[in-house]
Amino acid sequence: MDRLEAMAMLVTVTEAGSLSAAARALQVPLATLSRKITDLEARLGARLLIRTTRKLTLTDAGVTYLASARRILEQVEEAERTAAGEFTVPKGELVITAPLMLGRLHVLPVVAEFLAAFPEIHVRLVLADRNVNLVDDHVDMAVRIGRLPDSAMVATAVGSMRLVSCASPALLAALGEPLEPADLLRFPCVTVDVLQTSSTWRFRHPESGAAVDVHLQPRLAVTTTEAAVDAAGLSVGVARLMHYQVVDALQRGKLKTILQAYEPEPSPVSLVHASRGQMPLKMRRFLDFAAPRLRDAIAGVASFG
Known part of the structure; x- marks a missing residue:
């Protein structure tokens, strides 16, 4: 069996909350997904999930194995990015999220300039008035308004907003x-x-x-x-x-x-990314490119009214 595939499926199942939801997300038949998880449990000689008609619950062994699986998959992903040259050449897909209106008015123009300057980088810009989970949703960088409670995130200040x-x-x-x-x-x-x-x-x-x-x-x-x-x-x-x-x-x-x-204290505006060791060049280039431009844009807003 493909152990990495089985690990990835287990992670998706726990995130989706059910086998059927995970099967839809992975676009695989439910029977195939169920068999893969069963085969993984058989290989390990341990039960990972307790399945009921209402929900899935991780066993103690499942909690421990899931944490290890996440680390292994992250290491594999980083190795693949290294092999693809993301740490030596700024290229590949960059996923960025921002609040809907701020993104349309101020982040999108910066992204357009960035794409013109770096032709080997492609951007997926997710505009939403909710805080997307950077790790779970595989987002590289976010523009956030407000104080950041998560110490696992690295923030670069670009201004404040009233x-x-x-x-x-x-x-x-x-x-x-x-x-x-x-x-x-x-x-x-x-x-x-x-x-x-x-x-x-x-x-x-x-x-x-x-x-x-x-x-x-x-x-x-x-x-x-x-x-x-x-x-x-x-x-x-x-x-x-x-x-x-x-x-x-x-x-x-x-x-x-x-x-x-x-008026209450202005809220900080930050460029945020997860702390994951060495930063791919595509992220470093965007951070260096976007931060001063967003500072100028936010300062321009602050100068009026």
Whole structure:
């Protein structure tokens, strides 16, 4: 039997949570996958999985073997990259992830320049407003907004981003400009979360630094930041978004920032990758290429509004 293939299948089964889901992900018949796992257990003389109709559970032997299998597969992958020249020549596929709107506005132009400069590198750009797991999803590098709790990740700072509250000039003319967060209780608001019927916006007191929470009832809840910007521009209500998401509307005079003195601490923006020993040249080249350009782009956002 192909032990590496069986190891990879076991890893996929545990990540997918079931044999049927793993079979779909691997595009192999369920019977084939089940037989491979059974053959692996027979070779080892140990049961790795406890299978029930509801879920799969690793045995103690399975937990230990899975950890070893992951390390072996990572070492094989690194050896293959070395043999293919990824550590001596910048080439191959580079998988990058970024928040949807930030990626479209600021990361994509950098990627386009990078591709022109490095013709032997191909990029898959995953834009999503969720934190993709870099290791499990085989992502090389991520652009992240916010503090990074995972110490296994290596972060290169490229700037910081404000969380701003904004409203249309027409709405402010009609209701007056709020002087403190509690004044928002007399304003309609727009939120980007249809799953909640209420929203809490946290501000920071400019003198004490204490948190100031305001509990609001959204007049309109939408599913995208672009829709929230458009709705705020149409005077539906006050919106609270990352600065880069509204800077175009601010520049065109469709929106105006409010309560700037009460804004929370800006969130760091970082280029992040997993710590895995020697970095392939394609990643090193992208990091060196993208970091200064993203710093300039983020600084440009910060300079307005």
